[in-house]
Amino acid sequence: MLVKKKRNKSGGEIPTASLPDIVFMLLLFFLVTTTIDMDKGLGMVLPEKGNTTEVNPKNITNILVNASGKIAVSHEGDIQVIDVRELKHFAKRSLATNDKMIFSVKTAATSKYKDYIEVIDQLKQASATRISIADPES
Secondary structure, eight states, X not given: OOOOOOXXXXXXXXXXXXXXXXXXXXXHHHHHHOOOOOOOTXXXXXXXXXXXXXXXXXXXEEEEEOTTSOEEEEETTEEEEEOXXXXXXXXXXXXXXXXXXXXXXXXXXXXXXXXXXXXXXHHHHTTOOOEEEOOOBO
């Protein structure tokens, strides 16, 4: 009678010799194909320091932002307190009457950055291309 011998099979092995190559190729693939979002900022071109130009006061509208986020608009001595959402319409009306209008934005030293950005955004939406950024009051 034939006796069937049991063979000791060792478990199947997974070859790992090429594993570092595969990992490196996956890493390289993801590094090449991944895009990183970069904040673009405000997209404003600032002039070189020291350039000053005389401007007719009729062509300047001063926008003052205080620490609590309230906005005061001053043009030729006329001061109005308006809401930030009304600034876009105010700027459009000003540009319709005077296409050379310059909007000078000045903030208090303690005003929030969010309020400043909202003012700049409203002016951009009104198609204002001449925006002056004044130093904050201390």
